[in-house]
Amino acid sequence: MSASERQGEVRYRAEGGVAHLTFDRPAARNAMTWRMYEELADGLARIEADPAIRVAVLRGAGGRAFVAGTDIEQFVGFSGEDGVAYEIRIDSYVAALERVRVPTIAVVEGLAVGGGLAIANACDLRVATPGARFGAPIARTLGNCLSPANLRRLTATLGLSTVKRMLLLADMPTAESLEPLGYLVAIESPETLDACVVQICQRLISHAPVTMRVTREMLAALALDPDADGSAGIRTCYGSLDFAEGVRAFLDKRPAAWSGA
Known part of the structure; x- marks a missing residue:
């Protein structure tokens, strides 16, 4: 060997x-x-x-x-x-x-x-x-x-x-x-x-990368501190291009084209 x-x-x-x-x-x-x-x-x-x-x-x-x-x-x-x-x-x-x-x-x-x-x-x-x-x-x-x-x-x-x-x-x-x-x-x-x-x-x-990343980060923070502040993650998610695309895709009744940004 x-x-x-x-x-x-x-x-x-x-x-x-x-x-x-x-x-x-x-x-x-x-x-x-x-x-x-x-x-x-x-x-x-x-x-x-x-x-x-x-x-x-x-x-x-x-x-x-x-x-x-x-x-x-x-x-x-x-x-x-x-x-x-x-x-x-x-x-x-x-x-x-x-x-x-x-x-x-x-x-x-x-x-x-x-x-x-x-x-x-x-x-x-x-x-x-x-x-x-x-x-x-x-x-x-x-x-x-x-x-x-x-x-x-x-x-x-x-x-x-x-x-x-x-x-x-x-x-x-x-x-x-x-x-x-x-x-x-x-x-x-x-x-x-x-x-x-x-x-x-x-x-x-096929799912939104930003949503999954922010969710995983929040869960990790909550495991250490039940009162962890999630405002930065929320701001990232709602301010992302993917969120805007998700809203448009939902209203257009089509699959979202996620970019991860």
């Missing part, structure tokens, strides 16, 4: 307004190395810089896992201060994913564990195959903990009771059990996965 294969990579591909970020280290169930985290950050920066991108899809290679956490070998010799630095570093990557300007979709086959759960959870939407499992069973494996920021994120999407079960009982709930919570779309069979992802991407691409 080459050094590149051992370290893995996050491959970037853009097509039809969709950026595809693929976690490619299937021999290790796509467990993240430092190199892969940096390449994830690079991919997000490419999305930010390319106005043609309207949606981002994150997926693991190999069909057995989305991301099976961080590579455990990287924790050898860790001290308490190393742990603090690590959690700060991981928070920065997850926060960058949350802040990316376009809607994000996590496509989960197999496992989304630890850091993989954090990445999938930071996406706006999740699509999962039957039997896919989500969790951070660190109470029975590594004996580490999650940062307050990632606990807040998980609690916001899954609820306090589910997060406690995941972390204290080391539960790994299935996609089917999480779908009623609104956490994801659990497809009927693996064969329909790609078609489902394409359909969701097409729906997102």
Whole structure:
């Protein structure tokens, strides 16, 4: 196995307004190395810089896992201060994913564990195959903990009771059990996965980019402060060319031609 294969990579591909970020280290169930985290950050920066991108899809290679956490070998010799630095570093990557300007979709086959759960959870939407499992069973494996920021994120999407079960009982709930919570779309069979992802991407691409961006920014702000001021976002939305176009298109009884401006 080459050094590149051992370290893995996050491959970037853009097509039809969709950026595809693929976690490619299937021999290790796509467990993240430092190199892969940096390449994830690079991919997000490419999305930010390319106005043609309207949606981002994150997926693991190999069909057995989305991301099976961080590579455990990287924790050898860790001290308490190393742990603090690590959690700060991981928070920065997850926060960058949350802040990316376009809607994000996590496509989960197999496992989304630890850091993989954090990445999938930071996406706006999740699509999962039957039997896919989500969790951070660190109470029975590594004996580490999650940062307050990632606990807040998980609690916001899954609820306090589910997060406690995941972390204290080391539960790994299935996609089917999480779908009623609104956490994801659990497809009927693996064969329909790609078609489902394409359909969701097409729906997102057909919607007003400014509306989606402002809505995502407001929701992120409200997660930190229930009294967050949304006036800047409201001003941006109502003052946009897209809003004027939407009003004209509605009155003309035609589809709106969104520009994202």
